[in-house]
Amino acid sequence: MNDPDLGYRREAARLAEALAQRGAKTSIIEQLAGLSKEQARRVIRVTTGQEPRSGPLPVSIATLLANRRRHARLSALARIFLALNPTPSALDARALLRTWDLFVYLHGTAAADDLKPITFTELFILARDLRIGNAELRRCQKCGLSWLLCHQCGTHLVACPYCKLGLEPFFSHP
Numbered sequence: 001m002n003d004p005d006l007g008y009r010r011e012a013a014r015l016a017e018a019l020a021q022r023g024a025k026t027s028i029i030e031q032l033a034g035l036s037k038e039q040a041r042r043v044i045r046v047t048t049g050q051e052p053r054s055g056p057l058p059v060s061i062a063t064l065l066a067n068r069r070r071h072a073r074l075s076a077l078a079r080i081f082l083a084l085n086p087t088p089s090a091l092d093a094r095a096l097l098r099t100w101d102l103f104v105y106l107h108g109t110a111a112a113d114d115l116k117p118i119t120f121t122e123l124f125i126l127a128r129d130l131r132i133g134n135a136e137l138r139r140c141q142k143c144g145l146s147w148l149l150c151h152q153c154g155t156h157l158v159a160c161p162y163c164k165l166g167l168e169p170f171f172s173h174p
């Protein structure tokens, strides 16, 4: 007998596996693939061979912008997300996977210095904050690049990170 839910469950399992491969935490897989906590934990164990990490998700992107270089990298991630998903109405797992894979292809997860790597969890929080209006992209009048404005961030981060990093030589040719 045909099980009408079988296709849906297979799709959810594929999605959960793709998320686990990219390091998504249990609660993100639960939310995006519609699995139970135990199912999500099992997918992580089977896919990565590692124990799922627990702990709460960051409440806002504000906690992730530790310094201007990270701010610049997360601005690049936000640009890719919004370019691929101009009107994100709901958190779409496939949109997040597309964004993540392109970001990693172009930028890698680790910076050249000793910055903490960007994680899939951060993309999830960033996309959520962009969707609910806690953050937005703003175009810098000076250098022309779009940067991530986070409405809950301290005033030291309410400025274009590229200009604050002193990248002017890259913007003006002799």
Ligand SMILES: [Zn+2]
Pocket: 140, 141, 142, 143, 144, 145, 160, 161, 162, 163, 164
């Ligand atoms: Zn600028």
